[in-house]
Amino acid sequence: MASRIEDYALLSDTESAALVGRDGSIDWLTFPRFDSPSCFTALLGTAANGRWLIAPRGEVTEVRRRYRPGTLVLETTSHTPDGVVRVVDCMPVRDQTLQVVRRIEGLEGRVTVQVELVVRPDYGSIVPWVRRDGDQQRFVAGPDALVLTSPVRLEPDGWRHVAEVTVAEGETVDFELAWHPSNEPTPSSEDVGESIRRTTEWWERWSERCTTAGRWGEVVRSSLTVLKGLTYAPTGGIVAAATTSLPEELGGERNWDYRYCWLRDATFTLLALIEGGYTDEAVAWRRWLLRAVAGRPDQVQIMYGPAGERRLPEMELPWLSGYEGSTPVRIGNAAHGQLQIDVFGEVLDALHQAAAAGVGDTDGDAWALVRALVDRLTEVWREPDDGIWEVRGERRHFTHSKVMAWVAFDRAIRWAEDFGLDGPVDRWRALRDEVHAEVLERGVDRRGVFVQSYDGTALDASLLLVPLVGFLPPEDARVTATIDAIRDELSEDGLVVRYRQEHTDDGLAGEEGVFLLCSFWLVQALALNGRVEEAEALYERLLRLRNDVGLLAEEWDPHEGRMLGNFPQAFSHIGLVECAMLLDKRGGTARAAGSRER
Numbered sequence: 001m002a003s004r005i006e007d008y009a010l011l012s013d014t015e016s017a018a019l020v021g022r023d024g025s026i027d028w029l030t031f032p033r034f035d036s037p038s039c040f041t042a043l044l045g046t047a048a049n050g051r052w053l054i055a056p057r058g059e060v061t062e063v064r065r066r067y068r069p070g071t072l073v074l075e076t077t078s079h080t081p082d083g084v085v086r087v088v089d090c091m092p093v094r095d096q097t098l099q100v101v102r103r104i105e106g107l108e109g110r111v112t113v114q115v116e117l118v119v120r121p122d123y124g125s126i127v128p129w130v131r132r133d134g135d136q137q138r139f140v141a142g143p144d145a146l147v148l149t150s151p152v153r154l155e156p157d158g159w160r161h162v163a164e165v166t167v168a169e170g171e172t173v174d175f176e177l178a179w180h181p182s183n184e185p186t187p188s189s190e191d192v193g194e195s196i197r198r199t200t201e202w203w204e205r206w207s208e209r210c211t212t213a214g215r216w217g218e219v220v221r222s223s224l225t226v227l228k229g230l231t232y233a234p235t236g237g238i239v240a241a242a243t244t245s246l247p248e249e250l251g252g253e254r255n256w257d258y259r260y261c262w263l264r265d266a267t268f269t270l271l272a273l274i275e276g277g278y279t280d281e282a283v284a285w286r287r288w289l290l291r292a293v294a295g296r297p298d299q300v301q302i303m304y305g306p307a308g309e310r311r312l313p314e315m316e317l318p319w320l321s322g323y324e325g326s327t328p329v330r331i332g333n334a335a336h337g338q339l340q341i342d343v344f345g346e347v348l349d350a351l352h353q354a355a356a357a358g359v360g361d362t363d364g365d366a367w368a369l370v371r372a373l374v375d376r377l378t379e380v381w382r383e384p385d386d387g388i389w390e391v392r393g394e395r396r397h398f399t400h401s402k403v404m405a406w407v408a409f410d411r412a413i414r415w416a417e418d419f420g421l422d423g424p425v426d427r428w429r430a431l432r433d434e435v436h437a438e439v440l441e442r443g444v445d446r447r448g449v450f451v452q453s454y455d456g457t458a459l460d461a462s463l464l465l466v467p468l469v470g471f472l473p474p475e476d477a478r479v480t481a482t483i484d485a486i487r488d489e490l491s492e493d494g495l496v497v498r499y500r501q502e503h504t505d506d507g508l509a510g511e512e513g514v515f516l517l518c519s520f521w522l523v524q525a526l527a528l529n530g531r532v533e534e535a536e537a538l539y540e541r542l543l544r545l546r547n548d549v550g551l552l553a554e555e556w557d558p559h560e561g562r563m564l565g566n567f568p569q570a571f572s573h574i575g576l577v578e579c580a581m582l583l584d585k586r587g588g589t590a591r592a593a594g595s596r597e598r
């Protein structure tokens with residue numbers, strides 16, 4: 001059985017990713033990209049679907065983990081009655097070879113360590129051919145070839161390859177697992193110690209560029225490292241999470257593939273990176289965006305593949321039993337064909353903030369994109385849509401979508417004004433006023449609370465964004481009433497759910513946990529609303545939900561006290577970063593609402 005979600009740590013080479021459990025098992029690995037078919041998939045099935053275990057044999061009395069500071073180089077230290085060993089794991093940031101490297105270091109006594117390797121390409125479905133050649137073992141299946149290089153000889157044992165090795169204090173034992181296209185020659189292996197050293201230095205140099213200080217400087221830096229780990233370096237695209245189908249409800253069907261670039265998630269990530277001083281990543285993402293959405297405005301999608309691919313067909317993998325029995329396991333994501341009007345506002349807001357921060361040109365392609373998006377929005381903003389939560393029920397006039405349509409018109413107007421560009425600004429102003437008036441008339445109920453969809457009564461946590469995007473001043477009575485209603489009626493144990501399933505037809509069975517980003521939005525809304533102490537208390541509580549290496553999944557199960565959903569998820573780490581920056585700036589003083597508040 002897979003570990004609990006919070007027991008995993010992320011490895012990334014900024015092109016693909018792996019999850020390592022506290023038990024020393026890599027249960028998820030995709031090569032050559034985040035969205036490639038995985039070659040270790042025990043996470044979503046059993047050990048027979050592929051994994052790589054390195055752990056002490058027998059009793060382990062204590063396990064401690066940490067990333068080397070500022071890096072995604074993981075150290076897992078296991079204490080046993082016979083002594084202490086440390087396993088250092090990382091994915092070297094690529095120059096030539098795609099690899100996972102693992103080094104066992106003997107720290108005390110003599111510890112016998114077991115190694116179990118099950119390579120199962122194509123999402124745990126294919127048993128590869130295995131060939132031995134000296135200190136290398138080669139696993140080949142279809143397009144994939146993996147080569148294990150190690151002084152330790154693994155022997156076949158049924159469906160797996162196994163070995164035991166005894167490591168004494170001061171000794172090291174190395175393993176390198178490299179991937180290459182099976183039609184190409186095997187790449188030469190590298191010195192594992194050198195790979196770990198170079199990878200550590202690469203991440204340290206990256207982290208040193210962070211300009212964030214403040215009370216929560218360390219946790220912000222750690223979350224920015226995770227966001228960098230979810231960035232697809234060759235194109236600048238940013239994936240929403242490293243995994244597919246980690247369930248929003250244990251045993252349920254709410255299992256989705258997040259290894260793609262949502263414009264929404266990626267724009268939030270971009271803003272967090274800019275705030276952290278990472279303008280290179282912002283420039284790369286902006287270029288990715290311009291390429292991805294290039295073409296006819298009515299063909300703009302809400303999400304793309306890491307290189308800007310448009311076809312992301314959703315399918316189920318019936319041979320996988322799912323994380324703790326949560327089926328179906330899905331790859332691809334049907335949300336790519338949805339209409340989500342909020343995306344226009346998120347993209348235009350992010351582009352405007354990036355431009356204001358000096359990231360990229362303000363005219364040329366960027367201005368052409370702004371105009372094209374506003375033209376398209378002008379055509380569609382009056383239509384019902386699928387909304388920020390990508391519901392699979394009937395389309396509706398989601399209030400949040402209309403608020404974000406207002407944001408889109410507003411930022412386009414500001415763009416023209418701030419950068420002295422010509423455009424149909426008067427028409428955009430009229431549309432901005434029209435949508436504002438309509439939202440206040442149909443998106444607010446008799447209590448003065450913003451509601452999920454026009455003329456309805458259901459609450460929705462996305463409406464915490466009303467003051468954050470500057471739609472109304474943070475001290476407006478309707479904002480205060482909405483914050484209170486969400487805090488009191490849309491929360492479990494003080495943490496916020498997106499909406500109540502019983503009031504929202506999302507087209508799916510079952511329920512889900514609390515959505516961590518929404519709880520971070522509550523922190524921000526409270527702080528803007530002048531309730532800084534309450535905001536800080538909630539923020540500190542959310543920080544305590546991070547796992548031992550600082551990672552957050554999409555959701556939290558307040559009843560079971562465990563993480564739910566894909567992992568680690570950019571949304572949650574973005575929320576963590578944005579809150580720290582806002583709380584640091586606030587310290588109790590209100591700033592006039594304007595561009596996205598932070």
Ligand SMILES: OC[C@H]1O[C@H](O[C@H]2O[C@H](CO)[C@@H](O)[C@H](O)[C@H]2O)[C@H](O)[C@@H](O)[C@@H]1O
Nearest residue numbers: 240256262264265333335388389390391
């Ligand atoms: O709840 C149903 C939907 O769940 C996923 O969407 C969520 O994740 C996205 C990526 O982080 C995020 O952009 C969106 O706001 C979330 O609701 C899933 O990807 C959808 O296919 C599904 O309908």
